[in-house]
Amino acid sequence: MxxxxxxxxxxxxxxxxxxxxxxxxxxxxxxxxxDRGRRPGPDWGGRPPWQGPGEWPxxxxxxxxxxxxxxxxxxxxxxxxxxxxxxxxxxxxxxxxxxxxxxxxxxxxxxxxxxxxxxxxxxxxxxxxxxxxxxxxxxxxxxxxxxxxxSWTNLSATTLAVVVMAVAALAGLLTRARRLARERARREELRQSADAERLRIAREVHDLVGHSLSVITMQAGVALHVVNRRPEQAEESLRAIRQTGLEAMAELRSTLAVFRDGGGPTEPPAGLERLPALVEQLRAAGREVDLDLPDLGPLPPTVSHAVYRIVQESLTNVGRHAPGAAARVELRRTGRELQVAVRDRGPVRAGAPVAGHGIAGMAERARALGGTLEVGAPADGGVLVQARIPVEEGP
Known part of the structure; x- marks a missing residue:
């Protein structure tokens, strides 16, 4: 076939x-x-047609x-x-x-x-x-x-046949070329879709694992610091480490479920409703984090999830690059735009942070929704992460 x-x-x-x-x-x-010279038709025997049919030759x-x-x-x-x-x-x-x-x-x-x-x-x-x-x-x-x-009749018939065959061959070549072009475009579309999905999974795993390991590291440091003087606080830190690990494994299973045949996320993706819990988790690990989260109205799940991951990665970077520095998270919605700002009170930097996997992933999340993300170093110290993401106007 x-x-x-x-x-x-x-x-x-x-x-x-x-x-x-x-x-x-x-x-x-x-x-x-x-008698090819005569018009083909029935032989009526010299009679009018209405008087009875004759016979075909x-x-x-x-x-x-x-x-x-x-x-x-x-x-x-x-x-x-x-x-x-x-x-x-x-x-x-x-x-x-x-x-x-x-x-x-x-x-x-x-x-x-x-x-x-x-x-x-x-x-x-x-x-x-x-x-x-x-x-x-x-x-x-x-x-x-x-x-x-x-005769010219024979020559013209043969010439016409040759032209028809040539046109048929060219039409076949064009048909095949168009079909191959569609197949290449389809393969490229599938490849880009697969690459985009792998990139999305990589971002999710990076943000999830990076944040969880950061919290676990901080809680483990607290436990080591107080294990001899305040055993009950060390036990609380160990419980927090266990809980963080369980939550990370559950979310990781949900994220990787898309690779299974017929599988999908086992639970809704994390959104802004989990920001207070995220901040409390960091505070329990000894971090100083302020959260300004007013009522932002209804938001699409994709926007809510992207903003949550941007804030999560920003706070993870604070703990990694400016340990002990206080951080503040502010969210505002103005018309059709959602504004996110995460700033820490770390030391003065000579320039903006070098974009690594974390910053690149945050920027990709914002661009995927038609927004922007900027990372800068204010003159009075620390790092400021600002994201602007368009949202639909509420009813």
């Missing part, structure tokens, strides 16, 4: 094959009517020529499902019919249609040698050759 062809093409190919074969059959009948068509129409019909009907066998069947039937003095037209439409299907199904190097078989096939239209009967 040809690439890209399905049995549904028979719904069009079978009627077309019947049409071409039927036209060829009627041309055989018309070519063998007696007898038509002598060899039964072998009629049988040759069967492989012609089959080859045309199957030319897109089996291009090469269909082409060979049509070429052979056409050659034998022309050798039997069948009319040139409309019979030569059959090899043109078969050539179109063949040229559209495979590279040129794999079909043009077969197309050369049409040269002797068309030459049989002159069989038996008689120089006395050579």
């Amino acid at each position: 040809a690439a890209g062809a399905s049995p549904r093409v028979l719904l069009l190919d079978v009627p077309l094959a019947l049409l071409v074969t039927g036209a060829s059959w009627f041309s055989l009948l018309a070519a063998r009517l007696p 007898p038509v002598d068509v060899p039964w072998a020529l009629g049988l040759l129409l069967l492989p012609l019909l089959a080859g045309l009907a199957l030319r897109r499902l089996q291009p090469l066998p269909g082409f060979l069947a049509v070429a052979a039937a056409t050659a034998l019919l022309l050798a039997g003095d069948a009319p040139f037209w409309p019979l030569c439409l059959a090899p043109a249609l078969a050539l179109l299907a063949l040229a559209s199904s495979r590279p040129p190097g794999r079909w043009w040698p077969w197309a050369l078989l049409l040269v002797p096939v068309l030459a049989l239209g002159w069989f038996p050759f008689d120089a006395d009967e050579l």
